[in-house]
Amino acid sequence: MPANEAPNLSVRWEVLKASEGAVLLTFRGDLDTSATPTVWQALEKELLGIEVSSLEIDAQHLAYCDSSGLALLYYLYTGRMTPGATVRISGLSPELQNILGSFSLDDFKALQGHHPVPRSLPVEVGAATTSLLRDLREQLEFIGEVTMDLAASVCRPRLMRWKEVFRVFEVAGVNALPIVALITMLVGMVIAFESAQPLEELGAQIMVAKLLGLVMTRELGPVMAAIMLAARSGSAFAAELGTMKVNEELNALQTMGLAPIQFLVVQRVMAGILLTPVLTMYAMYAGLLGGVPVLLFVCKFPLPMVLEEIQGSVQYGDLAEGLCKSLVFGTIVASVSCLRGLQTGVGPRAVGDSTTRSVVSSILLIILADGLIASITYTLRR
């Protein structure tokens, strides 16, 4: 068989049939990462097409051979391309011979045969149930501990690190004002637009003002503010505490005799409780501000009439309902985010997982609590 003359390849090889079943394979040049894949494929085709009982590989004229070239030589040596044949390599420098010794078919077979065993359904269900129960127990313990520490801090304000409370207040509250304003204004505007048309058909377009006032005060103000708090600040709480846990800062606190909940969580929960009603009031006003231009310029109502309608529709009770909800939501977001942060496990994805769990749990609990409070207030109003 003639020597391979593939252009642009740094290596040439020749497959010579010496006698019945005996084959001599000679390499010349550089067997490197760029050449090996082509040689590998070509040799696989060439050698599998002929019957080989013994293969002699002559590497004497190889000027350079890197790991990929050695992998090819090893693959040939172990008879993977010439099943059943005896294979011999000659002319390999002692250094390369040494490195060739680091290749192992046993390691390769172990890797090929390694398949993670999937767990059976009962085991999966059992593990999920245990994990859920453990999580519930941890949540209960956490709620108890936070409540005790909060009560202690309220009774003895000196226990509270107020500086940290104000820092969190600023970071999670004041710095969130632009995004809260933007989102709730847009939501207010969308509600006004979407309700104006059907109400016009009923001749009750002025009811848009009433609808906007009630929806923003009772529902969307608190819910939007809480969801944004969960997404923007709750995730940050979880990531911050999670990183502290990964860096063993929580262990350091414990060995100093400081409880992580008293030192880190109570401040955040206190800040969450204090700032959410303020943020909610702001969201309510921003939502109304977003809807009012629609009433003025699209529905063509005069400003005094719009204001009078909104004032007339929203009672103090509605405002109180919205603010009560915000207190509950703030407590949920701050405490759940901190809990998820403290529950951070090990591994590179642990902090990311905690952050995701904090946002998902917070939003789920906000909606559940909202539904519960809405049904209670509906019953009370009747």
Place this chain on the structure above:
Amino acid sequence: MIEPPGSIIVVRNLTIGYGGNIVLDRLNFEVRRGEVFAILGTSGSGKSTLLKHMIGLYQPLSGEVLISGENLAAAEGPARLRILRKFGVMYQSSALFGSLTAVENVRLPLDEFTTLCDEAKDLIALSKLRLVGLESAAMKLPSDLSGGMQKRAAIARAIVLDPCILFLDEPSAGLDPITSAGLDALIRELAKGLGITFVMVTHELPSIYSVADRVIMLDPKARGIVAEGSPSWLREHATQPWVRNFLKREAA
């Protein structure tokens, strides 16, 4: 730029720093082909910063680092990639990808930069793991490996594309003396067996005496190199007493 014969890395008039602060000023030194070269200095002397400039992670304020005659900081695109392929790096924290097993970590550069078939990639990755004595831990995640094993896996990943230079940032940091000595033996084997040039940042004296052919000593006050030579020669003959004290592990 003409490269001095036998030198694989040439550092010329390298000034490095950040935010207007100069950490090291006009450094000049060379690393010879095939040697184990150590960068020493007290904490805060800029050893790791220098290493990060040598591997092109940071841009110098002035001067240049030539790797096989090519300036990494000035290279872009394929030229930069070609220079990067000449060296491997083992970071102080090992920097293994936590979501991948040891063998997947080692295979990653092969997956990204070669067109080899899967069998070839597996064979090469496993051979590198066997070279560093980790063949039995191939399927383990980094979190299941000890500190020393993680460093070995990081070395296996760094040498998988057959680089001619290996940069090691504090290879022995946080390891027990036995594991540390094992790592030193591995460095010697790789330097001798594969002809790899090693550049390492360390202040582990036993490691320095065990593996380093030549060292440079950085001084934060002088903002430069205060001594250069073989560690055992410097221990006795360095002109600055603190360099001798450093190498004898004696308080100044």
